[in-house]
Amino acid sequence: MIDNLPNGWRVEKLGNLVKRMHQGINTAADKVEFSNSGYPILQTKNISKGIIDFNDTKYMNNEYWEKYKEKYKPKINDILLANIGTIGKNVIVKEESDYLIHWNIFLIEPNQTLITTNYLKSFFDKLYNQNYYDLFLKGGTVKFISKSFLIDLQIPIPPLQQQEKIVKVLDLTSNLIKKQKELLEKYDLFLKSKFIEMFGEPVSNPKGWSLGKLKDLFLQVNYGTSSKANEENKGFPILRMNNITYSGHLNVSDLKHIELSEKDLKKFILEKGDILFNRTNSKELVGKTTVFNLDEQYSFAGYLVRAKVNDKADPYFISYFLNSDYGKAVLLNMAKNIVGMANINAQEMQSIDCYIPPIELQNQFASIVEKIETIKEKENQKLKQLEDLHNSMMQKAFKGEI
DNA sequence: TTGGATCCAGGTGTTGTCGC
DNA sequence: GCGACAACACCTGGATCCAA
Numbered sequence: 001m002i003d004n005l006p007n008g009w010r011v012e013k014l015g016n017l018v019k020r021m022h023q024g025i026n027t028a029a030d031k032v033e034f035s036n037s038g039y040p041i042l043q044t045k046n047i048s049k050g051i052i053d054f055n056d057t058k059y060m061n062n063e064y065w066e067k068y069k070e071k072y073k074p075k076i077n078d079i080l081l082a083n084i085g086t087i088g089k090n091v092i093v094k095e096e097s098d099y100l101i102h103w104n105i106f107l108i109e110p111n112q113t114l115i116t117t118n119y120l121k122s123f124f125d126k127l128y129n130q131n132y133y134d135l136f137l138k139g140g141t142v143k144f145i146s147k148s149f150l151i152d153l154q155i156p157i158p159p160l161q162q163q164e165k166i167v168k169v170l171d172l173t174s175n176l177i178k179k180q181k182e183l184l185e186k187y188d189l190f191l192k193s194k195f196i197e198m199f200g201e202p203v204s205n206p207k208g209w210s211l212g213k214l215k216d217l218f219l220q221v222n223y224g225t226s227s228k229a230n231e232e233n234k235g236f237p238i239l240r241m242n243n244i245t246y247s248g249h250l251n252v253s254d255l256k257h258i259e260l261s262e263k264d265l266k267k268f269i270l271e272k273g274d275i276l277f278n279r280t281n282s283k284e285l286v287g288k289t290t291v292f293n294l295d296e297q298y299s300f301a302g303y304l305v306r307a308k309v310n311d312k313a314d315p316y317f318i319s320y321f322l323n324s325d326y327g328k329a330v331l332l333n334m335a336k337n338i339v340g341m342a343n344i345n346a347q348e349m350q351s352i353d354c355y356i357p358p359i360e361l362q363n364q365f366a367s368i369v370e371k372i373e374t375i376k377e378k379e380n381q382k383l384k385q386l387e388d389l390h391n392s393m394m395q396k397a398f399k400g401e402i
Numbered sequence: 403t404t405g406g407a408t409c410c411a412g413g414t415g416t417t418g419t420c421g422c
Numbered sequence: 423g424c425g426a427c428a429a430c431a432c433c434t435g436g437a438t439c440c441a442a
Contacts, residue, residue: 147425226439242435280436301438
C-alpha cells in the first residue's frame, strides 16, 4: 500500500502512534441501564454527520458515570471513529464535556510527539473517501472494523512540521469545498425568499391574489408507469422517488431503466415543464415536487404523479409553492399513513388551496429560477472539480508529493 | 387509478458467545 | 471476568405487486 516515500518519512502502525485506543462502553456486556436523563452516551449516529451531535442520545445515571468516566470519557484532541454503521466517519473532540462513548465508537488518543490529531484525522478521511474500510470489514449481518485492524493500520509518517503543512494544504481545498456548498445553498435560499418577496406568504396572501385550487392550474394529471424497472439500462431512464430531492431538485445520479411500448411512449415520456409529484413515500418525504427540465427522454414511476399546467400557471411557481414551508406543512398534514408509508393521491394533491398570481409575474419568477439554475449548474461543476482536486491532493499528500 | 400489503436493503442498537 | 466479535432484531426508505 505504501512505498517510495521521500526522505524523512517512515511507515508506522497506528498502534504505535497512539497513547490509547479502545472502544467505548459495552452497555450490554456491562449491564448498563439507560435512563432519560444524566450523562449522554454517544453512539455512531451522533458522529455520522462529521460533528458531535447530542440530539437523540441515550443517557446513563450518576452511578455508571462515576464508574466508567475515567476510561470512556473523551478528552480534547481525541479522535472518535465509527466502528459500525457509517464505518470510518470520525470527529475530533474540540470541547471538554461530560459524556461517554458507546462501544460502536473507537476512542483514539494520538501520541502528539509522533502524530498530530489533525494529520491522523486527514488520513482517516482519506481512507473513508476511498472506501478503504470496506476491504477489511468483519461480522455477519452487521459489519464492523476490528481493533486489530486499526492497531496494524499502516500510516505514512512525515516529520511533525510537515504533517502540519499537509493538513494546511488539505484544509485549503476542503474549506473551498465547504464554501462552494454554502454558495449553492445561498442560491436556493435566494430563490425561496424571492418567491415570498414576489408573491407574499401563501398562508396570509398579503398581496390579495385570487384564490383557487391546484386543479384550476392543471391541464392534465396522470400517474407514472407501474411496469417494473430494470438495472440493465434497457429502454428509457425512469425517474423514481429518490430522483426528487426534499428541496425540490432533480437528481439523476441513480437511475433505472424501463422498456415502453409505442402506445405508452406518449403517456409516460416526460416533457420539459412537466411537474413531478411524489405521491407515496414516508410521511416527511411524501409530496416532494420538482419540475422536469432535461433534454433527454425520461419516463416516470407509478408512485410519481405528472401534472401539466394550463395557461394560468408556470410549473416553477407551483413547484416552489409546494416546496415552500407552507406547502410542506400542508402536505405533511394531508399525508395519510399506510403501513410504514404515507400517501397523497392525485385528487388530494389537486385539491390543495393556493393563490393564483398573474401569469406574467409567475413567468418573471420562472425566468429568475432558470437564470439561477444555469449559474448553479456551473457552480456544481466547480464543486465537482474541487472535490476531484481534494481527492487528488489527499492521494499525493500521503505519498509525500506535496 | 388508488392504496394496502409485502419485500428488500442498508443502517443501527442489543444480546449472545467464545477465547484469552 | 473481560474484551472482541458474531448474530439477531428493529427501523426506515424505497420498490413492487395486486386487488378493488
